[in-house]
Amino acid sequence: LPARVIEANPLYDLTAGKITDQKLPEIPRDNLRLSEQLGQGAFGEVYKGFLSGMSGTEREVAVAVKTLPPLCNEQTELDFFMEAYIIRKFNHPNIVRLLGVCFDDHPRYIVLELLAGGNLKSFLQESRPSENKPSNLIINDLVDLARDIAAGCSYLEKNHFIHRDIAARNCLLTTKGPERVAKLADFGMSRDVYRSDYYRKEGRAFLPIKWMPPEAFTEGIFTTKTDVWSYGVVLWEIFSMGCMPYPGLNNTEVMNFLHIGGRLVAPHSCPQPLYELMLSCWMHRAEERPDFDYILQTLNTISQDTATMLQHPPLVQIPPLC
Numbered sequence: 001l002p003a004r005v006i007e008a009n010p011l012y013d014l015t016a017g018k019i020t021d022q023k024l025p026e027i028p029r030d031n032l033r034l035s036e037q038l039g040q041g042a043f044g045e046v047y048k049g050f051l052s053g054m055s056g057t058e059r060e061v062a063v064a065v066k067t068l069p070p071l072c073n074e075q076t077e078l079d080f081f082m083e084a085y086i087i088r089k090f091n092h093p094n095i096v097r098l099l100g101v102c103f104d105d106h107p108r109y110i111v112l113e114l115l116a117g118g119n120l121k122s123f124l125q126e127s128r129p130s131e132n133k134p135s136n137l138i139i140n141d142l143v144d145l146a147r148d149i150a151a152g153c154s155y156l157e158k159n160h161f162i163h164r165d166i167a168a169r170n171c172l173l174t175t176k177g178p179e180r181v182a183k184l185a186d187f188g189m190s191r192d193v194y195r196s197d198y199y200r201k202e203g204r205a206f207l208p209i210k211w212m213p214p215e216a217f218t219e220g221i222f223t224t225k226t227d228v229w230s231y232g233v234v235l236w237e238i239f240s241m242g243c244m245p246y247p248g249l250n251n252t253e254v255m256n257f258l259h260i261g262g263r264l265v266a267p268h269s270c271p272q273p274l275y276e277l278m279l280s281c282w283m284h285r286a287e288e289r290p291d292f293d294y295i296l297q298t299l300n301t302i303s304q305d306t307a308t309m310l311q312h313p314p315l316v317q318i319p320p321l322c
């Protein structure tokens, strides 16, 4: 591989030139059966699939399979591998599980646990109240979703891992039913189904400007406080039931708006303590933003102390949501 690929990926030397890494469990291709396509990822298609021969169970397990198109360059191949390697390192109920890889041949596969509730943003949009139908969600359901994601982020913070792309589009649900659990499920900074959320910066990487703090898009500074800012935007996405942040503004207008101290307004029927938590995540100075432990504690307090207030379903929206 050319040198630039090697130094660009510190991981490369650990794999001693091989693409596979013994820590990634290799899944025999015959055990994997792909079915319908779930959507288009950054690298290639993502399919629903069925995995057999898992530790003793005869039954097939439903999985999600990320595919890498056969014709791609080494950098893409390594990025694909890197995402699997990263996910494999994590072990938390609010982070998607990696079941294994098929890296022995092309097309390469990454096999993930199937989060059959689909992505959080779509779920919120589908759950909006309408004139003749109040939402099936109550505010406490939204707080539970917020707590799930905050728990996943807190785990990353403890492991000094900066996600760089915390957003509702990158969070998935185990199911749409009341026992739903939300998980961080995309670590590739991948330009998934919501491609339009990424801003092409001088032809280089796409950047999710609307989820980034000023120090990130002006100076390229990424710390755990970057993820805290993004998490604040996810809180806003949750309580606005899946609206696009800064509706009507393009990325450049958002950067200018933030620069003059502008911030997202409180979503309709959002409890004040939650809006205050969002605002604390959007402090201009990164060190003044809370850490995820504080965020988790605050959400737990809100969930317990005001359970009665939270029992109300999200009020039927008078103004159109967004």
Ligand SMILES: C[C@@H](Oc1cc(-c2cccc(S(C)(=O)=O)c2)cnc1N)c1cc(F)ccc1N1NC=CN1
Binding pocket: 038, 039, 040, 041, 046, 064, 066, 096, 112, 113, 114, 115, 116, 117, 118, 119, 169, 170, 171, 172, 184, 185, 186, 192, 193
């Ligand atoms: C890679 C992919 O992973 C998954 C998607 C779905 C999944 C995605 C959509 C619908 C359903 S479904 C039919 O079970 O409701 C399941 C379920 N489980 C996954 N592990 C993914 C992870 C994310 F964090 C965000 C979006 C996607 N994609 N990529 C392409 C489409 N979504």
